[in-house]
Amino acid sequence: MYLSRSLGVASLIVASVQAAVSSTGFTVSLTDVDYFLPPKPIAKISGCKELSTSFEDAMFVPFTVVKAQGYGVDVAALTASYAEDDVWQEGFMEAIYVQGSEFKPMNSSLTVLSGTSSKVLAPGPYFINAAGHVYEAWRLFSDVQGAFTEPAIAIGDGSYSVLPAGTVGQKHAIAVPSRLYFTKTAEKPLAGVRIGIKDIYDIKGLRTSNGNRAWYWLYSPANATAPPVQNLIDAGAIIVGKMITSQFANGETATADWVDYHEAFNPRGDGYQDTSSSSSGGGAGTASYPWLDVSLGSDTGGSVRGPSQVQGLYGNRPSHGLVSLDHTMPLSPVLDTPGLLARNPQVWMEAAQAMYGPNITITSNYPTSIQTLGWPTAVDDVADELLIDFLGNVTEFLSANATAFNVTASFDASNADIAPLTTFMNLTYALLITKQQTELVREPFYADYAAVHDGRLPFVNPVPLARWGWGDNQTYTVEDAVANKTIFQTWANETFLAPSPETCSKSLVMYVGSTGGTTYRNTYWDEPGVPFGFSNSRISVMAEVPDYVVPLGEAPYNSTITGHVEYLPVTANLMAAKGCDGMLFSLIGELYEAGILKESMVGRSGVTGGDILLKRDGSW
Incomplete structure (x- = not known):
């Protein structure tokens, strides 16, 4: 009786524990590069005979998806451009999965995963487990400049959670998906564009700090997403995290004024210049990280323009009232505007068109x-x-x-x-x-x-x-x-x-x-x-x-x-005159195409790039 009762209690405990356990994703390392695998697989490859011999030493096997047509598959040609992606690496060539062709690759030395995928997979890097579940590969980068208050990842229901992963670097780890997964369309013009969000905008599922520790812990995670952020998400943007702001978006100067949180680090010059504020994190992150394309800031009295100026970026204060600022902390509603910071003016304009929607019209007749x-x-x-x-x-x-x-x-x-x-x-x-x-x-x-x-x-x-x-x-x-x-x-x-x-x-x-x-x-x-x-x-x-x-x-x-x-x-x-945002974007784009303006580089110099003096190997 005692033994039977003990087993029954143990069974209840195990059942209770199992019911409470859920996956928050996985962190793996491939050739000393850290990756985050989201908790939910995106597909399952069934009938893959090769899997039975591939999991002797690992829970996951890296592989690369290639798309092909015809009778022969030249893998080298199909993956030639993959090296430009900042997530894919040669380690993902441990195996390949050919999609779109039933024929074997010309290079027979590669391990080719057979079987049938439950959905069409975009080209690029993935991990697969012994059950055939396929996971996207999100590379982890360290926020060494302290530009983010919190990393984020979408959880698939319109809300976000804090990224449950870390990597070397003494700061937050930020996860980014392979650019190979995405194809821009008219409906998703920002597909795969990585964007950081100033921490005054609500994002459903995440807490907002407004640069204040007490505020962060006092209020529950947001139950809605601010319209400027939602517009970017709807256009296909990848939101990678919340970014440092000076407190309540007031102008603060490092280091004296920053008490609750530390100001982000400006990468330019000697690396110890003020970032300007209040969009401090947006300026620092966009100027520092090649894996970050755009940052959403706000400009009341200069909070986008200041960080853009001292970090050598494209940045805009728009005409007032182009998009609702619901679920956004106010400094002064009669002055507050949402603006973007970017290195490339074309990406900057595309993000602006998506965020401001029909309230911005691109025109190409210019003043003389x-x-x-x-x-x-x-x-x-x-x-x-x-x-x-x-x-x-x-x-x-x-x-x-x-x-x-x-x-x-x-x-x-x-x-x-x-x-x-x-x-x-x-x-x-x-x-x-x-x-x-x-x-x-x-x-x-x-x-x-x-x-x-x-x-x-x-x-x-x-x-x-x-x-x-x-x-x-x-x-x-x-x-x-x-x-x-x-x-x-x-x-x-x-x-x-x-x-x-x-x-x-x-x-x-x-x-x-x-x-x-x-x-x-x-x-x-x-x-x-x-x-x-x-x-x-x-x-x-x-x-x-x-x-x-x-x-x-x-x-x-x-x-x-x-x-x-x-x-x-x-x-x-x-x-320019009020409402002429589209004209300015178009003019700046044409000045860029004419070579009068240049793309801003990441690192110590916006002109020539180069490692931030803190770093010596160029790795982020």
Whole structure:
């Protein structure tokens, strides 16, 4: 009786344990390269006699799928381009599975898997187990630059989970699928494009941090995905993870202001320059990793454009209101926009078309008037030379006339009955971001945190605290700030940013982005303050017009980190009338095709590439 009862209890325990166990995927190593195999197989190959002798030492066998037609299969020719893929490697040639032909390969020394697949398999690398289950191969890369808050993987029901895998590198492991699996179509123009998402956008199944540890743990995983992200997913994009943001999307400078989370590392130059913010992770990751194609950031006062400038990337602040920002943390809803960072302008434009949908139209009739703001006219350094050459090339390309325009003087002359522009707009941005975020983010956050922590306050970084505290003491209202913004917007949209029925915008407006200046992350900074003032970068913010960063080259500086001459990006900004986003994308694409603009490289230099100084072997 005792024995029988003991066995019965044991059986119950085993049954209970088995019921609770589920696969979260597998991590395997092939020739010292780590891979993640998603938990669900994508197919089963039945009747494969070769499997019985292939699993003496391993749970999984790597193999390559090739597609072929005809009587002979030249495997070498069919796989010649596979080496360009960053997931496939020669180790996957341990066996092949020929799809589309019933005939044996010409190279008989290869192990050929026979049997029938339950579904058509895309070409590329896979793993198979003894039962014939086929798994995709997702290569694991280390986020050595600290660009991600959390890696992610889709779980097949429209939601995502945290990637349950790791690899060497002291940071998160990010998994990416083989590009060979994907074919772009009209319905899926971003098929296989790998995108990182700023951690202010909700993704169903994942927690959102907004750069704050208390927020991350206080709230449950999101039950919906933000529209900009969902639009990218619907177009076929592969979401690989959430990316570092400065806290509550406020502008923070490394290292002093970053307390809850560490700022990502800018790969350019000596590797210890500020990334700019708040889309810090997007800028760092896109400039560092060849396996990451695009990053989704947000731009309220410069949070896409700043990281694009200091890391030498293509980046855009769009016309305001192109896509809903539901399920996205607000800084100021009247200013917030979703923007993209990329190295290649064509991929950048394709992602933008998918994300903004019908609200963006690509047009190729361009203005023949260029208005420059604070553009250099004499060459005093390398940055001046790059900027002057670029203006000359664009002027020639468009057969345009370029003239200098003074925004401040023109506004003051047209609005003599109000204060000068720099005074009139001095508080506008600060009022909007502090008062709107206090109402929409701080107050409900503090109340929710206090409710579960006996009335306590959560930790908040110095910058948001300083800004919110200032806003609390202001008698000016959001309505006052919106009124001033509207006056400037109306004037700008009627003058130098006026629309045109023929060319969308009467003028192309250009101003200087970055000039290779340094902001070392090991500097001791003063206490944070409030973002007062008005500058060229605030024009698009207040006028609601598109403002795009393009990389031009790089300028030398003497690094106090390395004791050597290093190089940092030089960039320009292009603006046009509201709604002319498609025209700007098209123009930048044509300038790229003409060789006036170049693709930005990953690594230490956006021009020549090269290993980040942290690395020595080029491996990621």
